[in-house]
Amino acid sequence: MIEAIRGCGHLLATAWRMDRRRAVVAVVLMLTGALAAPLMAYVLGRMTGEVVAGDAAGAVRSGALVAVLAIAMLTFSHFAHIAYFELAEMAEQDFDEQLMAVSNGSPGIEHHERPELADEITVLRQEGRQLEGAMDALMNGLGLVLAMTVTGVLLAGVNPLLLLLPLAALPPLVAGRAAERIRDRARTATAEPTRVALNLFHLSTSATVAGELRVFQLSRDLVDRHERQWARATGGLARGHFLATVVHTVGQVVFALAYVAAVLLVVRDTMSGRGGVGDVVLVIVLAVQVNQQVTTAVTLLQTLQRMSGAFTRLRRLRAQVAVPDPGAGAPDLPERLRTGITLRDVSFAYHGTGRQVLHGVDVTIPAGARVAVVGENGAGKSTLVKLLCGFYQPTSGQILVDGVDLAAVSPQRWRERISAGFQDFARYELAVRRNVGLGDLPHVDSEPHVRDALDRAQAAGVVDGLPDGLDTQLGRSWTDGQELSGGQWQRLALGRAMMRGEPLLLVLDEPASALDPAAEHALFERFADQAGRVSQASGAITLFVSHRFSTVRMADLIIVLRDGEVAEVGDHAALVAAGGLYAELFALQARAYS
Ligand SMILES: Nc1ncnc2c1ncn2[C@@H]1O[C@H](COP(=O)(O)OP(=O)(O)OP(=O)(O)O)[C@@H](O)[C@H]1O
Incomplete structure (x- = not known):
């Protein structure tokens, strides 16, 4: 009653x-x-x-x-x-x-x-x-x-x-x-x-x-x-x-x-x-x-x-x-990264599974670095990315951004300072302008911002081929909606990831999986170049996950994961010279292409 x-x-x-x-x-x-x-x-x-x-x-x-x-x-x-x-x-x-x-x-x-x-x-x-x-x-x-x-x-x-x-x-x-x-x-x-x-x-x-x-x-x-x-x-x-x-x-x-x-x-x-x-x-x-x-x-x-x-x-x-609000006393994030992001003894198990998919990950990503995360299927790459985005909290250990524990920072504040492109990206059935602009809400309707983001994602070509350019309605749910190919949708999603001007961290989790290797290579070459320039001003880190070694080798730092643990860390030359897992995976792929 x-x-x-x-x-x-x-x-x-x-x-x-x-x-x-x-x-x-x-x-x-x-x-x-x-x-x-x-x-x-x-x-x-x-x-x-x-x-x-x-x-x-x-x-x-x-x-x-x-x-x-x-x-x-x-x-x-x-x-x-x-x-x-x-x-x-x-x-x-x-x-x-x-x-x-x-x-x-x-x-x-x-x-x-x-x-x-x-x-x-x-x-x-x-x-x-x-x-x-x-x-x-x-x-x-x-x-x-x-x-x-x-x-x-x-x-x-x-x-x-x-x-x-x-x-x-x-x-x-x-x-x-x-x-x-x-x-x-x-x-x-x-x-x-x-x-x-x-x-x-x-x-x-x-x-x-x-x-x-x-x-x-x-x-x-x-x-x-x-x-x-x-x-x-x-x-x-x-x-x-x-x-x-x-x-x-x-x-x-x-x-x-x-x-x-x-x-x-x-x-x-x-x-x-x-x-x-x-x-x-x-x-x-x-x-x-x-x-x-x-x-x-x-x-x-x-x-x-x-x-x-x-x-x-x-x-x-x-x-x-609900996640407890860190409140007014929460530490603020730096305007620019000086030291970088440190994962200190990070372990993680998905809720209810009881199985650790990351164990004791200890690695420092220096400010301004272009980082690739590699490893076989199920090694824990996407999980690591999700922890860095703050979607989950580590089961134990800490993620420190210039020494500030991410667990203590307001998740909203952290989200405002990062950007991301995911393999399972969303297909927003909106006008192209909005689909891309959503990546940075304050500039959602700004044509110069959207065009710039599309340019950086090498996606301007997708828009040029559409009947109404940026105003083209996307998606099959609309009578006059334009359907795109998987790769075209993905390029727009990448454009979305490029909308934020100077994020402290840009994560790209296999964001080009629907593109052919040559296109991915060209794209990442451009990213690496841009990331190099942006990072000088903001210390921003660009972290990407890719299975293609032609892309991975461009990174300043490569983190190799095996069964949820960091197996190796270094640049391409050092890792090939070390003759470990990376060298093995690289040789396998090189043989497949030769
Ligand atoms: N939502 C989830 N719930 C429970 N377990 C999960 C979940 N997502 C991933 N896992 C498990 O965590 C482990 C690591 O998965 P993750 O997606 O991080 O691997 P990955 O290295 O990104 O793989 P891939 O290269 O195939 O994308 C896998 O064993 C997977 O089964």
Whole structure:
């Protein structure tokens, strides 16, 4: 009950925040419409008395009033619905935005890897769709409270014992709450198969993997797996719903018995001459209304409890993904790098895996260096990049930027000072100008900045080939959207990475994987040249991950990772001369090309 009241408060506050005028109109209409029902029972009772007493004029007046009340009862809630429907849409959008902020607004991305948090987000996404129903429940609930109060007063006027009738609503309420808990448990327990099934569905219908699915003939396998996951999800949900319905029904039966007893009580009073015929009519009509009120109350309470549960879940999620703010005392970052970035005994395990993918990484990247990170698949290169971006915190050890521990720095401040291009880059289906400009929001619409970034990423050619140049709408989701090749999308992503003028750290994690080796080589030659010039002013570090040694050899410093450990560090010549893992990998690739 408290949870439902809290849910009402939350929804009312949201409605008020969204549109005060509309909220007031909706509430007033709902309350007036709700009041009409018990008043109609009262006037009907009075009219019956008037008919029995032969007061024709009084009976006609009461009849007309009944008609007016009936119209109010039947129509006001519809007008109110028009007013609060839009409020509900706004509240739904607000909820989605809060969920998006929680999901993507956190400084780290660790919560995306944690299945229990992914499950919470799945459930919340579904629950967010029910806000319209919740707003409906809130408005009806407000009307119901008023109607029940007036009903109670009228019933007490006939026989105080009749007040027990609304009290008999308690068992269904308790049962309804228990039933909702059962459903909630079922939803949580089936969130994982639901999420997996949805992923399989998206995979099966995604255009990006359509080719691969056909070549490997995976469609049948995906459909079968999808079917199994749905069966698991719906089976679990059906069992939960069945149990909840049984519990719910038991509560309703208790009320039904009380209702029968109440009607018998009034009939007995009338038979023994303790009330008029009007009272009988009043109570019979009101008792029906009490029945409806209680049934509605139980349903509304369930909806409100579920919504309140959703708000609580959202709060809990927010708390779980929140990273403590380093506060005002947090050390600031240097304007320019003087010594560089030091990884001191850094180890890292992804949440919930218990397996260290980086162990005791100890390395110093001097200010102004162009650094390549190499290693075989799974060696830990991307993980290292993610730690440097501050997406995750090291499990142990420190990352020091000019001696300042990154863990103590505000993640936002650090993000403002870095830039990045990733292998799994985003394909923003926007106009080219925005797609690239997003890399530096303050300059998102600045054509000179965007053109300069495209130039540095050697992506100007992509734009030149597009029908509307920078204004070309990208993406298949748009009717007139231009689709690009993988390499063209990647060049734009690189342009995005080039938007920030002087980041302290530019990380490029296989940012040219979709380009051919010659194009990658040309690109990195240009990067290396630019990085050399920029770093003189800001001490900036350019760190890139690449499997192509023609690119890697350009670096001032090469970090070779093996099974999450630093195997070797040095420049190309030194590492080849050392004859270790780097030399071995380099020779392998050189042989493949010769
Ligand atoms: N999100 C994750 N959750 C759990 N384990 C992960 C996650 N991402 C990577 N790993 C594991 O961490 C190890 C290192 O992965 P990482 O992506 O850093 O390697 P990499 O050197 O970049 O590989 P590649 O050259 O294939 O891109 C791998 O064993 C991988 O399975």
